[in-house]
Amino acid sequence: MTDVSKLSIGILGGTGDQGKGLARRFALAGHPVLIGSRNAQRAQEAAESIGAGATGAENADVARRADIVIVAVPYEGHKALLESLRDELAGKIVVDCVNPLGFDKKGAYALPVEEGSAAQQAAAVLPDSRVVAAFHHVSAVLLLDPEVEKVDLDVLVLGDDREATDTVQALAEAIPGVRGVYGGRLRNAHQIEALTANIISINRRYKAHAGIRITDI
Amino acid sequence: MTDVSKLSIGILGGTGDQGKGLARRFALAGHPVLIGSRNAQRAQEAAESIGAGATGAENADVARRADIVIVAVPYEGHKALLESLRDELAGKIVVDCVNPLGFDKKGAYALPVEEGSAAQQAAAVLPDSRVVAAFHHVSAVLLLDPEVEKVDLDVLVLGDDREATDTVQALAEAIPGVRGVYGGRLRNAHQIEALTANIISINRRYKAHAGIRITDI
Numbered sequence: 001m002t003d004v005s006k007l008s009i010g011i012l013g014g015t016g017d018q019g020k021g022l023a024r025r026f027a028l029a030g031h032p033v034l035i036g037s038r039n040a041q042r043a044q045e046a047a048e049s050i051g052a053g054a055t056g057a058e059n060a061d062v063a064r065r066a067d068i069v070i071v072a073v074p075y076e077g078h079k080a081l082l083e084s085l086r087d088e089l090a091g092k093i094v095v096d097c098v099n100p101l102g103f104d105k106k107g108a109y110a111l112p113v114e115e116g117s118a119a120q121q122a123a124a125v126l127p128d129s130r131v132v133a134a135f136h137h138v139s140a141v142l143l144l145d146p147e148v149e150k151v152d153l154d155v156l157v158l159g160d161d162r163e164a165t166d167t168v169q170a171l172a173e174a175i176p177g178v179r180g181v182y183g184g185r186l187r188n189a190h191q192i193e194a195l196t197a198n199i200i201s202i203n204r205r206y207k208a209h210a211g212i213r214i215t216d217i
Numbered sequence: 218m219t220d221v222s223k224l225s226i227g228i229l230g231g232t233g234d235q236g237k238g239l240a241r242r243f244a245l246a247g248h249p250v251l252i253g254s255r256n257a258q259r260a261q262e263a264a265e266s267i268g269a270g271a272t273g274a275e276n277a278d279v280a281r282r283a284d285i286v287i288v289a290v291p292y293e294g295h296k297a298l299l300e301s302l303r304d305e306l307a308g309k310i311v312v313d314c315v316n317p318l319g320f321d322k323k324g325a326y327a328l329p330v331e332e333g334s335a336a337q338q339a340a341a342v343l344p345d346s347r348v349v350a351a352f353h354h355v356s357a358v359l360l361l362d363p364e365v366e367k368v369d370l371d372v373l374v375l376g377d378d379r380e381a382t383d384t385v386q387a388l389a390e391a392i393p394g395v396r397g398v399y400g401g402r403l404r405n406a407h408q409i410e411a412l413t414a415n416i417i418s419i420n421r422r423y424k425a426h427a428g429i430r431i432t433d434i
Contacts, residue, residue, distance in 0.1 A: 182422045195408050198405050
């Protein structure tokens with residue numbers, strides 16, 4: 001298992017629920033965590049609400065300083081933000097956890113993405129970064145709940161760079177209960193992002209915070 | 218739970234591994250099973266190899282006689298076959314388990330489907346049937362292995378007709394070890410079909426017959 005315990009984690013869009021939830025768990029696991037936002041003050045407020053040594057700064061600052069950068073922004077602003085951070089993110093592992101979803105009265109559904117998936121869009125926009133897709137299905141509610149000690153799911157990690165996916169699998173396991181599982185190449189990221197729509201349907205039907213586990217491994 | 222124990226199950230493309238594996242488990246569970254094929258003799262041979270009272274016939278015959286019809290044909294012939302069986306399948310629950318996948322030296326990947334997914338294609342071609350999507354991730358190898366008593370996975374069942382999805386969830390549980398879980402509307406079937414490409418990647422990496430389980434339900 002790759003030793004990732006010393007790596008600093010930056011989270012773009014770290015003031016949203018998903019980003020803040022991941023930030024909280026990585027900070028509790030002892031990682032230096034940098035919360036990014038368009039607004040440095042909002043980032044600092046989110047960092048203070050998390051505690052455990054997390055700090056906040058503007059997205060560009062976070063992208064420059066962190067060892068690994070997680071992208072947890074809404075899909076609408078995804079492409080433009082990454083285009084603006086191409087230099088800061090060059091050479092780094094960039095972990096995309098964005099789910100391009102639409103919502104209507106029948107629930108959630110997958111949005112079409114020209115590049116195939118949000119992760120492939122990130123890879124197209126960031127040719128000098130090592131893009132990995134992961135953390136799509138982790139419930140922000142559970143990540144943020146101080147009474148939830150363990151999160152019962154596998155994080156599927158997709159990418160074309162073996163060292164990068166190994167690193168992110170190890171990183172996922174900093175969250176208690178989580179197992180990091182290789183889930184295929186980046187070209188198969190669309191269905192992992194879109195599966196979040198099904199998980200939302202399952203949550204509604206069963207009144208749950210569902211996740212997935214892979215059997216026989 | 219809906220009582221499905223008396224229902225007869227027809228399987229179009231029942232001479233392929235996936236169809237034959239499902240046929241075997243349903244026959245062992247006591248369902249009358251009708252194996253369908255373009256060629257009646259090949260269907261009968263497959264039925265004999267399964268035993269447990271399974272019988273074989275041409276696809277059209279099976280579509281007409283069975284209470285519930287499972288579609289387990291290769292994607293290439295999917296649309297044309299269903300178009301030819303519109304009358305036979307009218308009013309019935311039709312369970313699509315087809316995975317539109319391509320393969321190259323990098324592994325499996327999802328094929329685009331004009332209607333969105335194989336299941337939506339079936340629904341478009343069969344306006345008078347009750348189309349449900351299910352059984353995409355069950356390993357044919359495990360279904361066919363006489364030493365495998367239980368198959369460790371959840372079968373995700375998708376559809377827009379509650380009674381039909383309830384019935385297919387109950388049917389899935391005729392396979393020992395399997396739990397039938399509602400997985401969303403038919404418009405979210407694409408990613409469930411495409412997820413089979415990821416499961417193939419996982420099987421290669423981990424030397425496994427992987428399946429998925431939903432947590433927290």
